[in-house]
Structure formats: structure tokens, C-alpha cells
Amino acid sequence: MSKLFxxxxxGNLEIKNRFIRxxxxxxxxxxxxxxxxxxxxxxxxxxxxxxxxxxxxxxxVLKSGQSxxxxxxxxxxxHIPGFLKMTRAVHEVDGRVAMQIxxxxxxxxxxxxxxxxxxxxxxxxxxxxxxxxxxxxxxxDIEKIIxxxxxxxxxxxxxxxxxVQIHGxxxxxxxxxxxxxxxxxxxxxGGSLENRMRFVIEVCCSIKxxxxxxxxxxxxxxxxxxxxxxRGLTIEEGTKVAEALEKEGICLIEISHSIQDNTFxxxxxxxxxxxxxxxxxxxxxxxxxxxxxxxxxxVGGLRSIPVLxxxxxxxxxxxxxxxxxxxxxxxxxxxWMEGDQRRADCISCGRCxxxxxxxxxxxxxxxxKKE
Numbered sequence: 001m002s003k004l005f006x007x008x009x010x011g012n013l014e015i016k017n018r019f020i021r022x023x024x025x026x027x028x029x030x031x032x033x034x035x036x037x038x039x040x041x042x043x044x045x046x047x048x049x050x051x052x053x054x055x056x057x058x059x060x061v062l063k064s065g066q067s068x069x070x071x072x073x074x075x076x077x078x079h080i081p082g083f084l085k086m087t088r089a090v091h092e093v094d095g096r097v098a099m100q101i102x103x104x105x106x107x108x109x110x111x112x113x114x115x116x117x118x119x120x121x122x123x124x125x126x127x128x129x130x131x132x133x134x135x136x137x138x139x140x141d142i143e144k145i146i147x148x149x150x151x152x153x154x155x156x157x158x159x160x161x162x163x164v165q166i167h168g169x170x171x172x173x174x175x176x177x178x179x180x181x182x183x184x185x186x187x188x189x190g191g192s193l194e195n196r197m198r199f200v201i202e203v204c205c206s207i208k209x210x211x212x213x214x215x216x217x218x219x220x221x222x223x224x225x226x227x228x229x230x231r232g233l234t235i236e237e238g239t240k241v242a243e244a245l246e247k248e249g250i251c252l253i254e255i256s257h258s259i260q261d262n263t264f265x266x267x268x269x270x271x272x273x274x275x276x277x278x279x280x281x282x283x284x285x286x287x288x289x290x291x292x293x294x295x296x297x298x299v300g301g302l303r304s305i306p307v308l309x310x311x312x313x314x315x316x317x318x319x320x321x322x323x324x325x326x327x328x329x330x331x332x333x334x335x336w337m338e339g340d341q342r343r344a345d346c347i348s349c350g351r352c353x354x355x356x357x358x359x360x361x362x363x364x365x366x367x368x369k370k371e
Contacts, residue, residue: 020055057100
């Protein structure tokens with residue numbers, strides 16, 4: 001049997017195979033982040049189809065960190081009953097599910113447009129403009145957000161999840177602190193790498209203080225900025241962040257990108273139609289592997305069994321994270337397990353997020369609908 005379908009432990013959590021459904025925004029919550037039956041059914045369907053570890057779409061820990069109007073929320077205890085239905089649905093079919101929690105910082109579009117407290121790490125040129133300017137975070141703001149991550153993780157555990165994942169990637173708040181492109185602070189939160197990583201380290205500590213000692217705490221880490229002039233967070237710095245997080249008790253690092261420009265995205269993350277175009281973050285994973293001993297996973301254009309087997313067999317990562325292919329084919333992992341090992345149908349056309357005539361985002365494979 002392929003090692004891809006062998007079990008693995010992440011902390012004390014046994015996962016039936018090496019596949020992670022990487023956290024994917026699915027636009028099904030209401031304006032206050034409450035989930036309904038559609039969300040339960042979506043995650044339950046992935047569990048039924050043998051995805052080893054499902055990570056939910058990101059949930060904001062405070063309203064000030066809300067990016068989209070239909071983004072999940074976990075900012076107060078009233079959210080726990082809805083998520084309990086989700087975790088029960090997953091556990092009924094012997095699945096495993098973790099919640100990704102986040103604050104979107106200066107990318108908090110909905111907070112900005114609805115009159116919320118719109119904040120940024122630093123006021124830098126080129127930051128998002130949603131009709132009004134953000135304000136720079138104070139020390140008190142930062143401490144409040146760190147505490148909110150801890151309280152959110154407590155709720156995650158009370159809602160029956162098998163673990164929690166910090167969103168430390170994709171240019172959201174943790175990335176904004178880590179990157180010298182977005183962090184120009186001159187206090188203890190900015191400047192040196194030690195200062196820039198302080199926020200995500202303190203978030204990890206806050207979470208660990210609020211959950212059981214053996215509750216798995218993971219991170220999706222933006223290990224590097226991908227911008228054409230080469231400035232920003234380097235892979236050497238990203239590796240040091242990963243090493244520090246391991247020391248703080250993080251039990252799984254999912255390797256992804258931090259800030260990126262459209263040139264990188266178009267070249268590396270769209271139109272993945274051959275094995276040669278897969279695994280765009282594998283070189284960075286190799287670097288991080290040298291500095292860490294905990295389980296790693298990598299995301300980014302992974303589509304075919306030979307590529308995935310090579311990654312796992314080489315020991316570069318222990319797990320494989322897949323996102324968009326599971327939008328098109330929720331049964332992909334089960335198909336592979338049952339012997340049909342054709343590559344994923346997804347070609348990374350970038351048409352997963354579709355806006356209807358009312359301006360509502362709907363997540364589905366536009367290409368599949370055309371077919």
C-alpha cells in the first residue's frame with residue numbers, strides 16, 4: 001500500500017492517511033460568522049470521502065479581523081453549538097477535523113466596509129483601501145487580539161474539534177507582522193526578526209494556555225514573501241520562525257506562502273496541467289525540513305499520485321495538503337484509495353470563487369459547471 005494511505009500521528013491525534021484538506025474559504029456563514037447546515041454537510045461530505053484531516057475555512061477571532069461578510073466566526077461562545085453539529089457529523093464517520101482561526105488585519109475588508117475597527121500593523125504604501133484608511137494598532141490592540149486567539153481556541157476545543165490551526169500565511173495578520181514589507185514598527189513588535197515573530201509566538205502561547213496540554217495546535221505558515229524584487233520575508237527567516245514555533249509546542253506546520261504578487265501567482269499557482277508544474281513550495285519545504293523534526297505538510301498545486309508519493313517517500317514532508325481539487329472532486333481521496341489514481345481533475349483555472357448577480361460569492365468549480 002502506498003505510504004500516502006498509511007496513518008500518522010500529529011501530536012497525540014491519529015490521522016488515517018497523509019491527506020489534509022487545506023483550509024478553504026467556502027462563503028456559507030452569515031454576516032456574524034454563524035454556520036448552518038450547508039457548512040455541516042460540506043465538511044461531513046469530505047470526511048465521508050476519506051480526507052484524513054479536514055481543516056475548516058478560516059474563522060475570525062474578532063469582528064475587526066473579518067475579511068468577507070460570509071466568513072466563519074468564532075469570536076464568542078454562541079458559535080459553539082453550530083460547530084458542535086459539524087464535529088459530530090465528522091466523528092460519526094470516524095473523521096478528523098480542525099478549525100483554522102485568523103485575524104485578517106489590514107485585509108479585513110468587511111470590518112472596514114461595515115464601520116468596524118479597521119487596523120493595520122503599520123501604515124505602509126500600497127496597503128488595501130476599502131473606502132477608508134486603517135489605523136495603526138496600539139500595544140493594547142495587539143494584546144487584545146492575542147488574547148482573542150486564545151479564547152477562540154478554547155471555543156474550538158469545546159466545540160469538539162480535534163485540533164486548531166493558526167492562519168499564519170497569505171498576507172493576513174500574522175504574515176503582516178512577520179514581513180518587513182508590511183511591518184515598519186519601531187517598538188517590540190517590529191524591526192528584527194525576533195520582534196516581528198513575537199506576535200505569532202505570543203498567539204501560540206495564548207492558545208496553549210487556553211486548551212488542554214495534549215490538544216493539537218498547528219499553523220499554516222507563510223514561510224516566505226514572493227515578490228518580484230526579492231524583498232520581504234526570506235526562507236531563512238521563515239525557517240527560524242518554524243524552529244521557534246516547534247519549541248513553543250506547535251505539532252504540525254503546513255507550508256505555504258506569505259505575501260505574494262500576481263506575477264508569482266500566475267506563473268506558479270494557475271494552469272497546473274503537468275507534474276512539472278506541481279508542488280511550487282517544495283523547495284522551501286526542503287529548507288524548513290532541515291530545521292524541524294515535527295510533522296510538515298505542503299500545499300500548492302499538488303495533483304498527481306507519483307508527485308505526492310515522491311514527496312512523502314523522500315521525507316521532505318509527512319503529509320500532503322490539497323485545496324482546490326476537493327472543490328471540484330470532494331471524492332478525490334476516496335477515488336485514489338480505491339485504485340483509480342488518475343491525476344486530480346482540477347487544472348487550477350482560478351475559477352472557484354464566483355460572484356452572482358447580487359454580489360454574493362459562491363464557491364464551486366466554474367469549469368465543471370460549464371461541462
